[in-house]
Amino acid sequence: MASRVIGEVCETVIQLNTDLELEPILLNSIEVSEDGLLYTMNVREGIKFHNGDDLDAEAIAFSHERANNDKAAYPGQFYGATWEVVDPLTVNMIMPEANSGVMLILAFRGCGIVPPAAVAEMNDDMSQHPIGSGPFMFKEWLPGDRITITAYDGYQNFHSQAENKARPYLDEIVFRVIPEEQTQLASFETGEVQLLVMPSQQVVNYEGNDDYYLLRNEQSTTTVYLAPVIMEQADGSYDWIPPFNEQAVRQAVGWAINVQEIIDGVLGGLAIRNRSSLPTGNPGYSAKFQEMGFDYDPEKAKQLLDEAGWTVGSGGVRQKNGEKLSIILWCEAGTTRERICQLVQNHLQQVGFEVQFQGIESATFVAERGTGACHIVYATYNWNDPDIVWWLGNDTSLVQGHYGKINPEFADTGALGWTVTDLAARGDYYYQASKMMVDDGGIIPLWNPVNVDGVRSELKDMKFAAQGFRFYTDAYFEES
Structure with missing residues (x-):
């Protein structure tokens, strides 16, 4: 669950769209040299982190170096790359040898961009309170129970899939841990839970029911x-x-x-x-x-x-x-x-x-x-x-x-x-x-x-993003 939540809080410089093509999110562009050794990232101007800090070239270089060091979940995942800040809105990623796999590492949700000063204040441990520039801000984490995130008023949405280009319509999302399947289903049917990762054997029970709709993700990895x-x-x-x-x-x-x-x-x-x-x-x-x-x-x-x-x-x-x-x-x-x-x-x-x-x-x-x-x-x-x-x-x-x-x-x-x-x-x-x-x-x-989400009918416009991640920024509740 945490990996799916972190992508809503900390965005990456590029991401896959639903056509499985890479598109810039925090960048205006990314240019690759003919020999595949130099990646020049041109940063969008005016993006702010949740704490008000500027998202700039320094933050991108810092975040990628941090995601690549020995303390990271996947040390060395950038295949030996180094980073060079050219100016506040330009950063170079320099490869020791050509390796196109690095592009999808840049899009990997574990490589989201974070504010350097805030990381320093937290002694390099943002696990308890991550800060990013994504559509939602971290609110609380109760281990084994729930993670809560709230809408970021200053969000700018550069995803081609998005119809809503600003703040998410949803004020808050609570990701709950409910171990027992029958309790999950009961919470879903009473409306306590509006979106449920549907147990495969239960899908047939909700097909054709106007109180719900089903989302199928066929872009499995x-x-x-x-x-x-x-x-x-x-x-x-x-x-x-x-x-x-x-x-x-x-x-x-x-x-x-x-x-x-x-x-x-x-x-x-x-x-x-x-x-x-x-x-x-x-x-x-x-x-x-x-x-x-x-x-x-x-x-x-x-x-x-x-x-x-x-x-x-x-x-x-x-x-x-x-x-x-x-x-x-x-x-x-x-x-x-x-x-x-x-x-x-x-x-x-x-x-x-x-x-x-x-x-x-x-x-x-x-x-x-x-x-x-x-x-x-x-x-x-x-x-x-x-x-x-x-x-x-x-x-x-x-x-x-x-x-x-x-x-x-x-x-x-x-x-x-x-x-x-x-x-x-x-x-x-x-x-x-x-x-x-x-x-x-x-x-x-x-x-x-094929993964299936069950969604209550009052929650409108839920959809999948690429590779089975959920796209929340267009979703809203129908007014009763």
């Missing part, structure tokens, strides 16, 4: 997938745990899974089938990313296994050289995840796998998923940049994160996406990298979630 586990070998190389060291076995999993049955039967249709590892809500995504991977074709799965020498044996379980086609599937414990994996188990058994499924407590899942305790995992990964494709095969905290060592061409192709600034051109590199890993069975993408 989360990919949901299956991944065979890669482990380091005795000689220092990397490979999958048998039987997934055979490409045919990995690919057979992809063809055996009836993804649409899971989306319809477990998720109530609230997911977008995606055959690639790039989520639909990430810049660079296009329809061509569906031209890879797997459809539901159990006969093709059987054919691959037949050709690889896995013959059907006792009880329908395939075997080869005296070994059963037996695997252990893990997911994090949870009702929905476990229902999904039970269907995956059933689909794989129908083509000749013997599958032991286990729902594992979260901390144990993270700590032991890559130790050889399981062969394949059901997992999710979230990131807002198209380089998520590269990270899925190179983030070594993931079970498939050593794929780049198995396939250096994948790692090199994905890395080329950082060398160009044009999002469409970046998408071409990530398409190539995603296709390599997916078609190899290094990752079996399933879907991207």
Whole structure:
């Protein structure tokens, strides 16, 4: 919740619009040199922080340096950049080498601009009372209960999506923590809560009811997938745990899974089938990313296994050289995840796998998923940049994160996406990298979630901004 609130308080210099294009918010413009090493930011004049301080080039340089230091949530996230204040309304960001991923870091909500003097007064800890230039000001935070923000009278709205270019119409927003689903629904139906992140299984109960309207976010930055586990070998190389060291076995999993049955039967249709590892809500995504991977074709799965020498044996379980086609599937414990994996188990058994499924407590899942305790995992990964494709095969905290060592061409192709600034051109590199890993069975993408907000009818003009963030500045209450 805090990450969504902070974006209402502290704005970033640029942000994605609903077309997934970057646009200047606190800047008149941002100019990138031909070699990709110099980013010149021209600051809008007259923007004030909530405490009355000027938002200027010094504040932007200070805030980005602060978001990049060792105390930050993601130290070094600006890829070695340094900042130079040219004049009160001009700041340069200087890169040691070209890396276009930095543009979406500038738009990342954790990199909002803050007033240097106020940070100094708070001993560099703004967590208890953040100050920014966004549409709302921080009022209070009661841990485990609520966060309250109030409208900023001096706000200037430069978002292309906004119809209201000034102070928000809403005077106050209270973000509440209500753990129990039934209490959430009761509070929503009585009007105590006007906007609810809707539990997926409850969506159908509010469709067609004039007292409410539903907002669907289909710009997900989360990919949901299956991944065979890669482990380091005795000689220092990397490979999958048998039987997934055979490409045919990995690919057979992809063809055996009836993804649409899971989306319809477990998720109530609230997911977008995606055959690639790039989520639909990430810049660079296009329809061509569906031209890879797997459809539901159990006969093709059987054919691959037949050709690889896995013959059907006792009880329908395939075997080869005296070994059963037996695997252990893990997911994090949870009702929905476990229902999904039970269907995956059933689909794989129908083509000749013997599958032991286990729902594992979260901390144990993270700590032991890559130790050889399981062969394949059901997992999710979230990131807002198209380089998520590269990270899925190179983030070594993931079970498939050593794929780049198995396939250096994948790692090199994905890395080329950082060398160009044009999002469409970046998408071409990530398409190539995603296709390599997916078609190899290094990752079996399933879907991207669709999130739904329920809104009471008296709260008008609520909408989503890019990538599932909410856009509050046009919303208002209908007068009774």
